[in-house]
Amino acid sequence: MEEVEYVASGVSGVCVVTTDGSELPTELPLHILQDRTPLLRCHRQYLVNIDFIGKINILENGLAEIRTRRGQIIPVSRRFFPQIKERLGIL
Secondary structure, three states: OOOEEEEEEEOOEEEEEEOOOOEEEEOOOHHHHHHHOOOEEEEOOEEEOHHHEEEEEEOOOOOEEEEEOOOOEEEEOOOOHHHHHHHHOOO
16 A cells, blocks of 8 residues: 555556556456555545645635645545545635
């Protein structure tokens, strides 16, 4: 887990993205990874490792995005934003 930056689900399946930018395919669906790891759901297609969150940008339309320490942009949906704020202690 110390090398996992985020996990993304796309057309070609689910892949784990490491801190060096490598994309490793996995057969595990996001909901299993969410239940079995400390990764945080931020979007229906993304889980993020909170240890690698660099910044959270709040957008005009009520959405947000996470910028990882490596500079990757990960979307945050309205549905999961309250959970993220709670987990990170943001009021």
